[in-house]
Structure formats: C-alpha cells, structure tokens
Amino acid sequence: MTEPSVSLEALRQRIDALDNDILRLISERAACAQQVAEIKAEHEPGGVFYRPEREAQVLRRVMELNRGPLDSEEMARLFREIMSACLALERPVKVAYLGPEGTFTQQASLKHFGESAISLPMAAIDEVFREVEAGAVNYGVVPVENSTEGVINHTLDSFMDSSLRICGEVVLRIHHHLLVGETTRRDKVSRIYSHPQSFAQCRKWLDAHFPHAERVPVSSNAEAARLVKTEWHSAAIAGDMAAKLYGLAKLAEKIEDRPDNSTRFLIIGNQDVPISGEDKTSLVVAMRNQPGALHDLLEPFHRHHIDMTRLETRPSRSGVWNYVFFIDFKGHREEPQVAAMLEEVKLRAAEVKVLGSYPVGVL
Template identity: 40%
Template structure:
C-alpha cells in the first residue's frame, strides 16, 4: 500500500470533487426536467379551470386526490420514501387547485392551532387560510360562503367527541367533504426558563384534558385556565413570566417561547379526527363513509329499530353519539358514522325505511376514508391510509 502523501491526498480530493460535480450536474439536469413537467401539469390545471369557468362545482375533489396519491404510492419504486413523495404531491395538488380557483379555508385560529396544521396537512399551503375565533365561526363562514371549506375537530382518541362540532352541525347547513386523522403531541411553552416558576397554565379544554395527569404530577398547584385555542393560549403568555401554555412545539418558534417539557400528553397514541366541511355535497361517484344526524320518536325500541335496519343490510356503525337538542329539554339528536355510501342506489329502499322510522334524518356527507398524518413533530408526515 502506497504511503499517504500530500500529492496523493490532493489527487484523491480532486477525484472526489470531479465525481461530486458530475452528480450535481446530473441533479441540475433532472431539476430542469421536473420544472418542465411541473409547468406542463400547471398548464393542464389552468385548462381545467378555464373549462369549468362559470360553473359552481367545488375545486376540492377528495376522491380524485386520494386516487392520485394511492396510484403514485403503489407505483413508487424508491428510493424516495412514500411519505416524502406524498408530501410533495400534497403541495402539487394544492397548487393545482389554486390555479383553477383560489380557495378560502376557515379554521379555528389563530395561526398555529392544531386545526391550522391539520388544514395544511389536508389541503397544502396554497389556500387562503382564514382564522376564526370559535368552532362556530368556522361553521358560519362556510354556511355563509365566506369560506369555500372549513376544518373542524370532531373527536380525540383519548378524550372523545368535540361536542361543539356536533352541535353546530345541527345549526348550519354544511356538508362533510373529507376527513383526516392527525397524531398530535403537546408541549409546555413559556417565556420562563424554568418549570418551577409556572403558576398558571393556559390551553384549549381538549389539550388540558389530554395532559391532565401530567399537569397533576408536575404542576399540582398551578391554576388551569381554558382558552379558545392552543394558539390563543400561547399569545397570552406575553408579559406573564409565571404562566405557560400547552400547544404544538412549533408555537415556540412562532412566538419566541421556551419549550419547558415535551411531550406531555398522558398517552402517546393521541389522535384527533378532523372534518373538512363545505357548503355543498361533494356529488362524487364513489364514496366510502356516510355521516348522519337523526332523531327518533320518544318510545321504547325506536333507536333499536334504526340500528337493526342498518345491521340487516350489513352496514358497520363506527360511531354513535347523542347530543341534546338546543331549546328542547331532554330531547336528543344522534350522530352516526356508517361504513357505506348511503346515497347509492342499492340503499334506496333502506334510506326510505330509515326516514319512516325517524322523526328527522339528515345526511351530513359521504366522503373517503381519511388519511392518517403525523403532526406530532410538525413534519405532517403521512403514516398510512
């Protein structure tokens, strides 16, 4: 073996630089091809928009986007990981919708809430995002067509249903377009540098409940104060050196806060399911799930009859919850998720029977089974379908 000399080292370094230069030139050439194809795709999207000009059909087509994602994932030979591929295409599809027509998306704000991150995970970064003060405001913005879409939390795997969302489905004529399930994680944020200084903790009621055991153990004497959102809680910390908030870790960089502890949720497998709502039904050919609201006569067996008809058709009921009807004491409306498209022709007779057996029956939407996305560390990585 030849001894190492300055000349040998320089020669090896020169060979390495030449090889790297060749690889970088190859990457530049591929980038040029990608750029050409992206603009070709953008041109096709613009043409779709021109042909649909004047029509009121929705730009967001969840089943079409799901088909694109599934086809690409199935055909991907690697080494590009599928989650990376899908994250790239989420933004390509987002840009394509924007080229056809700008989208206004309402969510529970301010910027930095889990609803905000879920909205971007579902729809990309191209829409015009409209932060709202309350969940009710999101519903109103969509119902009044001040927003094309809205993103609202429905339920958490640890704490159950977000009752406000179910209640607002009773009050507003909106439809479910799609769903997305997001894994969330919470951090304790503060302007303080030491957890020992914390006397007050702010957050939305859901994260407070999801972190209740941690708070009891680590901050047993702290005042717990609910807020409208996790981002609103973070904004309250200015000028309060003995206060902390619970929210996404990315709020720390957004508001100049310290991360005193993370993760702090009581159970690590913490998921929140969000609905994407719109002012009209999606009217697509193939749909996986149906959500309904219904009321039944106040007599023995009335709910059983509805459920037995569903079971008789082999329809799986994945969620059933009752909520009080506003203004009517001891009267309840039922929310249900069904694993079928209840509007299909094969269920026409069943649907007629259900309408006969109920006092009211409203189909909230038929939509695809939602993607699962990891929001825990802010990377919005898709974990599966």
C-alpha cells in the same frame, strides 16, 4: 482527483438533471391546471373548482405507486402541496378555521388544503359555519372528536340547524409541548395556560411534573402561547405551530398522556361530493320515543353489512328527554347497498338528515 470525488460529482450532476426534469414536469402540470380552469370557466360558469374526491383519488394513487425511499405519507404531502399550488392558479380556495393563528385546527387546514389555500381564523365554531353558509369562504375546518376526550359537542350541535355538508375529514396526531418564553426558568413556573381539552389530555403528566402550578384555561392553545410570550414564570401547553409563531422554547416535548392522541377534523362546504372509491357517510337521526327505538335504528346497518364507525347521542331541541343520534359509517350514499339501508332507516325514524358522504381522510 480521487474515485470518491468523481462519484460524488457524478451524483450531483445526476441530481441537477433530475431537478430540471422535476421543474419541467411541475410546470407542465400547472399549465394543464390552467387549461382545466379555462374549460370550467367556459362550460361551468360559477362551477366547483376544488374536487375533494379527485384529490383523494390522486393521493391514494401516489401512495400505492410509491416505492420509496420516501415513505408514502411524505410523498403524498409533497403532491398535496403541488396540487394546492396548481389549484391556486385556477382559483385560490378560501378556508375558515377555528382560530386564532397557531391552533391545531389551522394545522389540520394546511394539512388538507396545502399552503396555497387562503386560510382565515374564526373565533368560534359557529362563526366558521356562518362564514361558509354566507359564501364568504369556500370551506370550513372544525374539530369533531379527540381520541382521548371524545366528541366536541359544539360541532355536533352546529349541524342541527345548518344546511352545510361534510366534504372531507382530517385526522391529526396531536403532540402537546410545554412552552416557555426565553426568560422563564423551569423551577420558576407557577402558572400554566392551555385549552381545557389539552389540560385533560396532559393531566397525568402535569400531576407528576407540575402538581402545584396553577392551571389557567383559555380559549385556545395559541392564545396560551401568546400570553406566555409576555409573561414571566408562566408556561403554555401548545403545539409546534404556536411555538414557532410566538418564538417559544420547548421545556418538555410530547407531554400528552396517550402517545396515540389524535383529533379528527371535518371539512364543511356547500356541495355534495361524488364517490371517490373509499368513502364515509355521516348522518343525524331523530327516533320516535318508544321502546326498541335504538334497535330499530341499528338493525338495517347489520342486515346490509354496513360498517358503523361512530354513534353519538345528543339531546334533541324538540323536547325534554328526547335524543338524536349522530352516526358515521363506511360507504357513500350513492352506493346501492347504502342507499337501500338509508331508505329503511328513513321509514323507521322520525327524521333523517344526511350530513354528507366524503372521502376517508388520506393524510
């Protein structure tokens, strides 16, 4: 036997031994999760099993301790799936998302909760809110803004009348592909299906490569992929999940106009989330209709050194030409500096509604 063969066989034996250790340790972790479930069931009947702040802390710690060769995000994704499977032993998490199957929102749901969560597609954003409010599911996942096309107003408007809180966020890199069925040729594509947002995010590419193809807007990219599955001479703009789900081929990959194209999704639920150590807070503020109102709103943020990350306006439902402000900023509402700032804003505003404090997205 040659020296390389001996070395290779030794490495394989080492890998087998490591696999045995990994298997044993994962099983021990799962057993601990079961014990946690028993303690919670005894001392906190009907209590919360999924803890967003705890998961965020664990994933951050994994990424900080990781020394490679796997990159930190890949390592965190592995631990996410381990935690998802262990949590399912305690109590499976039910999650509603903006469907149908194969959408980017489903991808965001899987990225945040892992494959062991029970995911249920909903036809509209307000249906996701209703399912969570009714207690039919534990959490919902909805899109809130895209780096190219801006905010999703339907999501912001849904918070106006809802008592739900934001429990987390997911930022997903969005890669669009031009998908076709197995019988479609590139030179025969005369119709392209997609969601209006995706058409907007791929406008320049489409103008350059398919300027004469009819662009047909549909309710979701997954629906576009489903239609193309049964049609000739048509294509769909959709992502990897839809391509795999409907068995479509990629005629062109990553056709989005901006390579940094990303969408932010919110996790909505019924409970407040404790401090995780790296948090964000969202609120909606209605100001009195008077000169200097916006300055009065922003001044406490500046004085208390609070980093505002987003400011959006939406028409108020209480009167013509009145507006409300949706604000995101760094920090948790229970932190003294943030609490002091919020008290000042409440004195200046007509109404303040804290939508939630939650961990900054880790993955």
